[in-house]
Amino acid sequence: MRLLFSLLITALICSNAWAYPTYIRLNYTSCLSCHQSVEGGGPLTQYGKGIAYAESFLGGEYKPTTTKNWLNFYNKMEHSVEARMMALERLYDFNGKKTRIFPMQLDYTNVVKWQSNLRQEVTFAVGPNTSRLRGVDSVGSKNSSWFDRTYFRTFKLDYSFDKNLHLVVGGANLPLGLRLIDHTAYVRERNRLGVTDVPIQVQYLNLSKEWQQTYLVYSPNPTDGVSNREYGAATKQEYFPLTNLSLGAQALIAKGKSIDREILGMFSRFGKGPWALLAEMDYTKRHLVSSDTKFDQWTSILEGSYFFKDYLRSSLGFQTLRVNNPFKEKEELYTFNNEFKFSSHLSFILEYRQKSTDLLLEKMIFGQVFLNWW
Amino acid sequence: MKCLIASLLLSLSTLCSPVYSKVADYNGEVTFKSETNMPGVNIEGNSKVFRVLKAEFSDDNLSLKKIEAEIDAETLKTGIELRDHHMYEKVFYALSGNEKPALLKMVMDKSTCEKNGEKLNCSGIASFTFGKKNFTRKLELKFDNKLGTEVAFNVSLKELALEIPSYLGIELEDAVSVKMKASKR
Numbered sequence: 228m229r230l231l232f233s234l235l236i237t238a239l240i241c242s243n244a245w246a247y248p249t250y251i252r253l254n255y256t257s258c259l260s261c262h263q264s265v266e267g268g269g270p271l272t273q274y275g276k277g278i279a280y281a282e283s284f285l286g287g288e289y290k291p292t293t294t295k296n297w298l299n300f301y302n303k304m305e306h307s308v309e310a311r312m313m314a315l316e317r318l319y320d321f322n323g324k325k326t327r328i329f330p331m332q333l334d335y336t337n338v339v340k341w342q343s344n345l346r347q348e349v350t351f352a353v354g355p356n357t358s359r360l361r362g363v364d365s366v367g368s369k370n371s372s373w374f375d376r377t378y379f380r381t382f383k384l385d386y387s388f389d390k391n392l393h394l395v396v397g398g399a400n401l402p403l404g405l406r407l408i409d410h411t412a413y414v415r416e417r418n419r420l421g422v423t424d425v426p427i428q429v430q431y432l433n434l435s436k437e438w439q440q441t442y443l444v445y446s447p448n449p450t451d452g453v454s455n456r457e458y459g460a461a462t463k464q465e466y467f468p469l470t471n472l473s474l475g476a477q478a479l480i481a482k483g484k485s486i487d488r489e490i491l492g493m494f495s496r497f498g499k500g501p502w503a504l505l506a507e508m509d510y511t512k513r514h515l516v517s518s519d520t521k522f523d524q525w526t527s528i529l530e531g532s533y534f535f536k537d538y539l540r541s542s543l544g545f546q547t548l549r550v551n552n553p554f555k556e557k558e559e560l561y562t563f564n565n566e567f568k569f570s571s572h573l574s575f576i577l578e579y580r581q582k583s584t585d586l587l588l589e590k591m592i593f594g595q596v597f598l599n600w601w
Numbered sequence: 602m603k604c605l606i607a608s609l610l611l612s613l614s615t616l617c618s619p620v621y622s623k624v625a626d627y628n629g630e631v632t633f634k635s636e637t638n639m640p641g642v643n644i645e646g647n648s649k650v651f652r653v654l655k656a657e658f659s660d661d662n663l664s665l666k667k668i669e670a671e672i673d674a675e676t677l678k679t680g681i682e683l684r685d686h687h688m689y690e691k692v693f694y695a696l697s698g699n700e701k702p703a704l705l706k707m708v709m710d711k712s713t714c715e716k717n718g719e720k721l722n723c724s725g726i727a728s729f730t731f732g733k734k735n736f737t738r739k740l741e742l743k744f745d746n747k748l749g750t751e752v753a754f755n756v757s758l759k760e761l762a763l764e765i766p767s768y769l770g771i772e773l774e775d776a777v778s779v780k781m782k783a784s785k786r
Contacts, residue, residue, distance in 0.1 A: 260771060277683075278681070436636070436641075470643040
């Protein structure tokens with residue numbers, strides 16, 4: 228009851244603009260039609276806002292505003308806010324506490340279009356306050372101030388030579404693999420620091436009807452701790468043999484202060500009618516510099532979705548993590564996810580998760596409310 | 602007895618006749634595809650309500666005398682309801698002069714055919730009527746006993762005197778590729 232009440236309250240006060248890789252079922256191979264950012268995610272284009280309306284339960288036509296005032300820098304600036312409230316229920320007793328309800332994400336994004344081909348995007352994010360969480364993970368954690376929990380999730384300049392060639396300079400998550408919203412997915416371990424992994428990058432993107440090619444080099448974010456600093460280069464190549472099928476591969480090589488790593492991976496997206504299938508598999512090799520120890524692991528995800536309606540989706544997912552060296556470890560995660568897009572601004576996700584390791588079986592239910600304002 | 606003989610003759614004639622001449626045996630599907638000004642955005646749609654009205658072959662089954670087919674434009678779907686609504690409004694109602702949604706009709710009454718094993722390959726000029734607009738295309742139809750028949754052609758929106766449809770910055774290309782497929786039931 229408390230969980231339901233919290234979800235409703237969040238729904239009343241607060242909307243969602245993450246990338247939907249499953250939209251390939253509607254022949255959208257590129258993120259760029261709906262998202263301003265060439266890598267996907269974040270602020271929506273006018274067309275993306277129209278699709279957000281069309282694909283929601285409330286539906287309707289999006290009417291672009293043409294107001295010019297100082298708030299929107301005379302139509303050059305856009306503001307958006309994304310908020311995510313999460314409720315987590317563990318289906319077993321641990322320390323007498325089973326439920327956590329907490330604000331997961333609060334982002335303010337500011338976009339300035341300096342010219343038709345030059346765009347600046349800054350996202351200022353506030354992370355959750357772990358000390359105020361009601362649940363198992365709050366035990367023993369220290370209070371942290373609002374200021375301590377803020378960081379720049381994105382700060383970048385995007386220059387487009389034409390509609391196919393883009394140069395992006397600045398800080399952002401590495402734009403590799405499937406653009407999954409779930410940052411806890413095993414394949415997203417490439418983001419070493421989770422959502423706060425924001426290296427400084429120079430990206431070159433080449434988009435065409437049949438290819439999307441990304442080449443990037445990166446250096447540490449000045450706010451990274453000394454031991455976390457990493458320099459690297461990566462590439463992602465995605466090929467579209469059909470307008471509803473993508474085949475992709477990626478590679479990353481990085482030198483860190485304490486760990487060097489290499490990643491090789493492949494991924495695919497497919498959709499037909501109400502069906503969508505996402506798959507990714509990555510091989511990661513790490514080298515711990517201080518002790519000359521080598522780590523070696525496989526991560527994968529396979530997710531099948533069925534859209535009962537454009538706004539109502541159910542999916543079954545299977546994820547694996549296998550560590551081969553220096554010790555053997557296996558984790559498997561089964562997910563049953565249901566998403567309901569109520570309006571262009573408000574979405575709900577309810578997910579059941581079952582994680583198993585050699586020693587533990589963990590069952591959880593997640594409830595998430597996403598709110599976007601733009 | 603007369604009935605029995607008649608039935609026998611009828612069933613024999615059915616056995617002897619080529620399967621591709623039986624119009625009622627065909628189920629049709631139409632798909633269309635258009636690219637846009639944005640890489641990675643393709644508009645595709647289909648309809649499974651494609652009617653083959655007439656398919657007449659010569660007595661020796663070596664040539665196609667006439668084929669007629671039609672489709673109600675309103676049965677074409679793109680996967681997004683709002684997009685379908687825009688398509689009907691900006692294209693199909695515009696083509697029919699806003700009276701009723703356009704009907705796409707195809708008639709091909711002259712063709713030259715070549716038999717290749719079980720297949721019959723025919724080519725000819727087909728006339729299309731789309732609402733109040735007419736156009737012609739040279740088509741190649743391949744009839745196959747097992748797979749039915751398939752034909753592909755391009756439609757130019759400008760040729761139909763239509764305004765190129767656009768929505769919030771995404772604009773269709775002029776050429777729309779259309780594929781009609783009729784397969785055996």
